């Protein structure tokens with residue numbers, strides 16, 4: 001099953017239900033489903049796939065964040081990419097990216113890091129976005145990125 005199951009008309013052929021594959025011999029020629037049940041099943045599955053995709057991304061991000069968080073707590077700000085991958089880090093998932101000079105800087109929620117072809121380095125916690133939200137509560141102020 002592919003994401004793009006829609007095919008433009010194949011000319012002479014009768015319409016085929018996107019869900020069950022039965023030919024549709026009645027109704028408008030551009031009908032996509034043979035029945036309400038098939039239509040519901042199709043859209044439910046699509047919604048489920050979309051939710052599953054989102055969950056997969058969220059889980060990967062949470063896993064990445066947990067690993068980065070552990071590194072910070074251990075005082076490690078640079079680590080070999082192979083080791084990170086062994087820990088389960090997936091470089092395909094991040095919450096933001098920007099190019100800074102020649103560096104590729106990524107964020108995983110509140111943790112920032114630079115990705116090179118062989119290492120993850122300059123791991124640090126981003127304080128700025130939190131500070132803005134709790135500006136009146138300026139009790140704790142740590143120094144980001146001094147390590």
Ligand SMILES: [Zn+2]
Pocket residue numbers: 017018019020021022033034035038
């Ligand atoms: Zn059908």
